[in-house]
Amino acid sequence: MLQWPVMLDIRLIRERTEEVKARLGARGLNIDWDLLLKLDQERRDLLNAVEELRAQRRTASDQIAKLKRDKKPAEPLVEEMKSVGDRIAALEDELRSCEADLNNIALSIPNLPHESVPIGVDASANVEVRRWGKPPAFSFPAKPHWELGEALGILDFERAARMTGARFAVYAGAGARLERALLNFMLDLHTTEHGYKEVLPPYIVNRASMTGTGQLPKFEDDLFRLADDDLMLIPTAEVPLTNLHREETVSEAALPLRYTAFSPCFRREAGSYGKDTRGLIRQHQFNKVELVTFSFPETSYEELEVLARHAESVLQRLHLHYRVVTLCTGDMGFAAAKTYDLEVWLPAQGVFREISSCSNFEAFQTRRAGIRYKGRDGKSAFLHTLNGSALAIGRTFVAILENYQQADGTVIIPEVLRPYMAGMERITKET
């Protein structure tokens, strides 16, 4: 499944160890670099030895074939090769276990942050890049979306908890319709105006796909797994979209490739007990429209700006106040080299909340997933991948309820969504 080299370019680690360690900074916490380098050396030595013996065996085998054709005795050579075969098998075993150990470490090394990423340990070191719009002015205390939603009869957390468990929600009536309006609006925008190809992928994928995008092996605890099949529910459409081209060499003429997909996302949210327990903010299942770009390495940072703008345009058309922040080294995801978060204004809490995350993964995922292109010079190279939510639909739903709420508890529907809501202008309590 995995071919060599995977993960961070092992050659880069080998040749510029100190620089890699420094750039990884706080991210590279528990990596045994000495063991990694030792295993790398061991692997190359073993490989050399095995290849030499195999070459020897092949020559001898050809001789044996000739001897037998000429009806001459071949026994001594055959005997000799028996022991060579045993040595090859032994070395191959060693090589296999060496590579497994090496992979274990290497697959757990996070991506190198881009040089433009601010250094810091947590979200407090993130840097605001820009703001758009302004918060709504209310002459009344803003209510949280769960109160609005339950009062309007469009959100039902109680029944969801009974049928499934905590962190699930039932959308009903105009609520269900609003969720569907949002996803259709977003997909239409990205396919018709931004040039993305719409994809409707499987929501269940295998281990290789999860490893390709970086969810595995480190984050298995955050995934829902099917008991009998070693398949997992996707935590984001990034996984199937990026894995569309796993183990492929894509044609240069097709680049950049832009895909969008709607999908539900499933996350166990291990370790987040007690956080965001009320409302839609943190659910085990939520809907999202995702954007994925496969880019030439040279232009991937321009593509990151483009991608972020595409995600922002959804918020702009919904007239939702937001800001863009650059995540610092300590707040970025495992696979990302640089990430912009889009944070939408939530008046009830008086805070900006993440509603989209747009990242450049450089060659981190393509190296794991074996996604290349072939240039005009005939050489193949790993592509860069990028992805971003555009947007997380549940959180957009939250933002609309809270920002468009009226004094009487009704919610105005943003104009761009009305065609998707059969012309409905306002959500009122259903009778």
Added chain:
RNA sequence: GGAGAGGUGGCCGAGUGGCCGAAGGCGCGGCAUUGGAAAUGCCGUAUACGGGAAACUGUAUCGUGGGUUCAAAUCCCACCCUCUCCGCCA
């Protein structure tokens, strides 16, 4: 789920133990022929990793992983996928 057939290079397709990284064809590239083209002819045409300044060279790869053997596309085992029929089902 049961029974059967099959998975070989960009594509089609031959190949049941060695001279097979793989015939032949198509496609593609170059050259010749032509005023130009078609047709024709000749030559070339997989990928990855390592060595070498390069020419070149070593190893691996015939769905995947194991095994047998001095030697595996070829034999054995397991798994995956595709197709046909049956069952079930939206």
